[in-house]
Amino acid sequence: MLAKVNLVAKQTIAVLIVFFSLEAYSECNFSTGSYIDELDNPSHILLIEVRVPKSSSYAKNLFKIYSSKTKHIPPNLKKKFKANIIVHHTFGECIYKATIRQSGDWKDHITLKNGQPTRSLDVKLKNGNILNAVGFKLLVPATRNGLNEVLASVILKDLGFIVPETFEVNTSINGVDSVMLFQEKSAKELLERNLKREGPIFEGDESLLWSYRDYERFELEPIATSRLVNDSWFEKGKNSQAIVLQSYAILQNAYLEYGYKNQKNKYEFSLFPNIIEDNKTINYHAALIAMNGKHGLRPHNRKFYYNALEDQFEPIYYDGDVNLLQSLDLSYWEKYDSIKSVLPRNPSINFIKLSQSLNSNGKLKENFLNRVTNLNQADKFFQNGITQFKENMNIFNTNQTIKLLSENFDESFIEPNYEWYQNFMDLKGVEQRIVTGIDFKDNYFRFSFQNKGFFEGTADNVSKLLTRNNLEEKKSVYIPVININSKKNEYKSMNIGSNFIRMSKGINVEIIEDQKTIKFVQSDPLDWVLIANGDLSFWNITFNGLEYVRGSTETTKQRFNDFGLTGCLTIYNSQINQSNFSANDGGCEDSINIINSFGKNITVIVKNAQADAIDADFSDLEFENLNIINAANDCFDVSGGSYIIKYGILKNCQDKAISVGEKSSLKVNEIIINDANIGVAAKDLSKVLVLQMEANNINICADVKRKKQEFGGAELIINDYKCSAKIDVDAESVFISGDL
Numbered sequence: 041m042l043a044k045v046n047l048v049a050k051q052t053i054a055v056l057i058v059f060f061s062l063e064a065y066s067e068c069n070f071s072t073g074s075y076i077d078e079l080d081n082p083s084h085i086l087l088i089e090v091r092v093p094k095s096s097s098y099a100k101n102l103f104k105i106y107s108s109k110t111k112h113i114p115p116n117l118k119k120k121f122k123a124n125i126i127v128h129h130t131f132g133e134c135i136y137k138a139t140i141r142q143s144g145d146w147k148d149h150i151t152l153k154n155g156q157p158t159r160s161l162d163v164k165l166k167n168g169n170i171l172n173a174v175g176f177k178l179l180v181p182a183t184r185n186g187l188n189e190v191l192a193s194v195i196l197k198d199l200g201f202i203v204p205e206t207f208e209v210n211t212s213i214n215g216v217d218s219v220m221l222f223q224e225k226s227a228k229e230l231l232e233r234n235l236k237r238e239g240p241i242f243e244g245d246e247s248l249l250w251s252y253r254d255y256e257r258f259e260l261e262p263i264a265t266s267r268l269v270n271d272s273w274f275e276k277g278k279n280s281q282a283i284v285l286q287s288y289a290i291l292q293n294a295y296l297e298y299g300y301k302n303q304k305n306k307y308e309f310s311l312f313p314n315i316i317e318d319n320k321t322i323n324y325h326a327a328l329i330a331m332n333g334k335h336g337l338r339p340h341n342r343k344f345y346y347n348a349l350e351d352q353f354e355p356i357y358y359d360g361d362v363n364l365l366q367s368l369d370l371s372y373w374e375k376y377d378s379i380k381s382v383l384p385r386n387p388s389i390n391f392i393k394l395s396q397s398l399n400s401n402g403k404l405k406e407n408f409l410n411r412v413t414n415l416n417q418a419d420k421f422f423q424n425g426i427t428q429f430k431e432n433m434n435i436f437n438t439n440q441t442i443k444l445l446s447e448n449f450d451e452s453f454i455e456p457n458y459e460w461y462q463n464f465m466d467l468k469g470v471e472q473r474i475v476t477g478i479d480f481k482d483n484y485f486r487f488s489f490q491n492k493g494f495f496e497g498t499a500d501n502v503s504k505l506l507t508r509n510n511l512e513e514k515k516s517v518y519i520p521v522i523n524i525n526s527k528k529n530e531y532k533s534m535n536i537g538s539n540f541i542r543m544s545k546g547i548n549v550e551i552i553e554d555q556k557t558i559k560f561v562q563s564d565p566l567d568w569v570l571i572a573n574g575d576l577s578f579w580n581i582t583f584n585g586l587e588y589v590r591g592s593t594e595t596t597k598q599r600f601n602d603f604g605l606t607g608c609l610t611i612y613n614s615q616i617n618q619s620n621f622s623a624n625d626g627g628c629e630d631s632i633n634i635i636n637s638f639g640k641n642i643t644v645i646v647k648n649a650q651a652d653a654i655d656a657d658f659s660d661l662e663f664e665n666l667n668i669i670n671a672a673n674d675c676f677d678v679s680g681g682s683y684i685i686k687y688g689i690l691k692n693c694q695d696k697a698i699s700v701g702e703k704s705s706l707k708v709n710e711i712i713i714n715d716a717n718i719g720v721a722a723k724d725l726s727k728v729l730v731l732q733m734e735a736n737n738i739n740i741c742a743d744v745k746r747k748k749q750e751f752g753g754a755e756l757i758i759n760d761y762k763c764s765a766k767i768d769v770d771a772e773s774v775f776i777s778g779d780l
Contacts, residue, residue: 042461042744057567067168068130072752073744073773076725079752080129080703082171083410084206088142088178089126090161090213097121102157106150107703112250113149118142123634125163136168136463143177147248151180156216162225169750171235171704172725173224178211181221185361187412187421189221192331192362195429198398200390201324202234202345202356207411219413226343226356227268229750232702235636235658235680237768238316239348239358239604240669241269241283242291244340245509246388248470255468262299263338263464263472264292265517269507275503277598278678281751284604285478287346288506291353296519298339309323309382311339313353317319324355326387327395330368330432332358337382347606349570349612364425368432386436399426400442426670458476458490458519472509474514478780485734487511531603539614541573543567555580560609562586565627568601570610577639583609585626599629599651606634606655615639616661624648630655630677637661652677653693659683666690674699675716678706691715696743697735700726708733718743719763722773724751744773 077591078084092098098121105117118141125136140161143149149160163176170176181189186208187760192205204224211220224230228238245267248260266288268274274284294313301310314321328336335341336359343356399405405422412418458474465472485502487495495501495512505511505518533542536558538549543549546563558580560569565588571581585608600606608628609621616639623631624647631649633656639663646653649671659681666688668675675693676685686709690697693716700706701723708728713719713735720726721743735741743765744756753772761777769775 048175062775067136068132068134070129071772072725072766073755075129075131076703076727076752076755078129079725080143080171081410082205082209082222084130085127085170085209086130087126087128087210088170088220090163090178090211091124091126091216092121092140093124094121095214101142102150105159106157107650107708109254111147112145113142114146115251115691118645123163125165125170127563135167136716137166139164139166143179144183145246148183149180149183153216153218157214158213158218158220158498158693160220161213165749167530167749169229169752170402172229172231172750173205174750175225175227175531176205177221177223177225178209179221179223181208181219184221184223184359185363186221188331188425189360189416190360190411191364191408191422192333192360193357194404194411195331195398195426196327196357196483197234198404198407199323199327201327202236204230204357205233207404208413210413224472226358228270228273231345232680232750234690235377236345236347236354237349237604237635237657238273240273240287240346241264241343242288242346242353243269243340243343243358244295245341247509249340260468260470262303262341263461263470263517264299265295265519266508268503269343271503271507274506275428275499279598279600279602281502282480282508283346283604284346284504287348288518289352291344291346292519295339296461301458303464304375309334309337309339309344313344314556318352319391320354322383323383323387323391325382326433326436327385328362329373330395330429331360331362331364332366332369332432333362333617334372336360336362343495349572351402364429365421366429368435370435387433389437392433392437396430400432443653448754461519462490471515473511473514475505475511475518476521478505478518478520482628492653503563530723537574539576541570541592542572543569558582559584562626564658565625566601567626568603568608568610568628570603570605570612571614572612573614574609576617578619578620579616579617580620581609583623583624583626583631585624585628585631587625587648588627605633606630608634610635611637613637616642616644620644622646623653631671633657634659634661640664646671646675649673649675656681656683661685663688668693677701678704680704685709685711688712689714693717696721697738698728699723700728700754701747702726707731713738719765720756721745721756722754722756723747724754726754728754728756730756730758731760733761733763735757735761735765738763738765741765741769742767742775744768745770746772 045472101119120139123140125138127134129415140163143160143162151158161179163406169437172394181764193203198205206223209222223336226241248264250257256441291313298311341359343358344353347354408422411724474490475487476490479486484496509517531542544567548561548565550559559582562585607630608626610633612635618641620643627650629651631646631653633655638660641664643665645667647669651673653668653671653675655677662684664686668690670692672694674696675690675698681704683706688711691714696718697716698715699721704726706728708730710732715737719735719738724747744754746753755774757776
């Protein structure tokens with residue numbers, strides 16, 4: 041959207057700039073703000089070089105793993121080593137400090153090529169990022185079926201699923217050259233890339249499957265449950281802890297149900313943390329079956345993101361071991377009678393149609409070719425793979441075998457029953473405590489055990505239990521007795537046309553449907569409203585709040601509540617063409633929060649915001665008119681999307697009038713800013729174009745910088761502006777003024 045300006049112009053335009061020397065961000069020999077588009081494209085990475093200072097210790101570790109007598113890689117040999125990572129781009133180089141260790145469970149993650157050993161690695165960068173990833177794997181391609189994994193990732197991303205960034209890349213690891221698969225790890229950067237708010241990530245716990253004492257592979261699978269991956273999010277505060285514990289309880293019961301069915305009926309794929317009718321889960325299962333990726337449907341390979349806004353688990357693709365060149369192997373499913381355990385019904389007709397339209401504009405092929413090293417080989421693979429996938433998906437629409445098998449699915453829910461679980465542990469001699477409850481107290485957590493005992497601990501104890509199945513240095517598992525519907529007692533809900541509305545119990549609502557008008561009124565400053573999954577075009581929505589007085593505990597309060605909401609009025613996954621919104625007062629972090637939505641000709645009026653007046657995330661929005669008066673933080677804050685402001689008046693913004701971050705683009709036609717700390721802030725690989733700006737009583741006209749490790753510098757162009765204050769630009773970023 042922003043005009044291209046050549047590098048010479050970027051280097052020679054004279055402006056009043058204050059440069060900050062940021063040592064932590066000086067790892068590249070180029071300005072990241074000058075290459076925002078290129079840094080988002082893996083084809084611009086020529087080589088990833090890994091240098092390990094203690095190379096002899098690193099080599100000895102590899103030899104110990106290779107010569108160990110076990111088939112799997114002993115966990116105690118996955119030692120961490122300090123390393124330097126040099127990324128060679130087509131336009132420059134970056135050097136990062138990192139830690140690395142052996143990746144993978146099995147010894148296929150170590151290979152010999154021309155007598156030289158190559159190994160899969162887990163990499164954690166201490167500074168900087170590669171395509172926004174801070175943690176990632178460099179995998180021996182054969183462990184993921186090479187090009188199959190790359191093509192599967194771009195297909196699933198196009199179909200709307202959460203997928204890690206995956207691409208082939210040339211590497212040199214301590215002088216050994218090879219092509220590896222780059223795959224980002226399950227962390228907040230993965231969620232940001234897939235347009236999701238940070239939240240709990242879970243995966244199947246493998247600690248009992250093949251490296252636990254002397255048990256045979258999968259001997260203990262019925263009692264293998266799940267674990268929390270991103271414990272750092274859990275540790276952020278009470279609200280994130282409440283969300284994790286609520287969602288973890290539901291997922292654990294799904295794994296418990298799977299374990300019970302598995303030991304009785306050998307349902308090796310039957311795992312449904314959401315209701316059986318959930319379209320997204322069924323569609324995901326169908327896509328992996330069509331890719332011959334049943335490996336990724338096994339419960340120990342499953343990963344989930346809990347979407348608090350929808351109160352649903354979303355699958356995260358991981359290790360499908362797919363084969364996109366093979367026709368669908370119905371004989372496998374018929375022989376083991378297993379498809380009924382993963383597809384209780386056929387995928388939706390719309391999803392099948394979407395799969396048949398893949399690459400209709402050539403974009404999918406472009407994305408794939410940007411992620412491979414041998415274009416000639418990849419072009420043929422793409423044509424064959426995409427054709428076969430479409431044929432396999434179409435079977436669900438025509439083949440009666442699938443439908444007949446699906447009719448036999450056992451939908452009965454197994455209530456938590458610890459007797460069979462305990463009996464199984466006793467039979468196998470597994471020493472593991474069952475924690476049945478975790479309750480918040482004033483300054484501690486109370487753990488309840490199956491044997492009626494109790495333990496009082498800290499948030500760190502909870503974190504270790506959820507992530508490592510460890511409590512007080514003893515093997516323990518959390519399988520709670522829960523009421524899945526308990527949170528439903530804390531809110532009320534309703535539907536207006538296609539729009540689903542959930543709100544706190546204190547909200548009063550007045551609806552005039554024939555005039556397309558809704559008015560919400562708080563009875564408490566923290567009351568909230570969520571409108572989701574519909575069409576609000578041409579509606580007029582008003583939110584009248586109560587004045588909020590900050591308390592002494594405000595500094596420890598999280599931005600979101602225990603429903604994951606930051607807004608007094610939240611618009612989620614909706615169409616909002618020619619919609620009008622207004623909000624007054626209220627004690628929420630955002631007066632109006634718009635997420636994963638799109639629309640044009642939008643008018644917004646906000647007065648007396650407790651923190652941010654308007655906050656938009658992962659959206660595509662065009663604002664016809666903005667009018668904001670009094671915001672205790674930012675007046676207009678956007679991230680992860682594409683935005684346009686045609687005209688706006690922003691007054692008394694205590695921090696930033698306009699804040700743009702996390703790889704967003706913003707075009708402003710005309711803006712008037714009165715009384716703010718910062719006029720326009722462009723951050724973290726964002727592009728901002730302001731055609732006309734007038735700013736009065738401002739401390740900083742513009743602030744252009746890199747703020748977060750997983751991003752880079754920003755680009756800000758202001759064509760015509762009236763502002764006498766200073767402009768701050770860090771060494772990573774670009775600021776341009778004057779007529780273009």
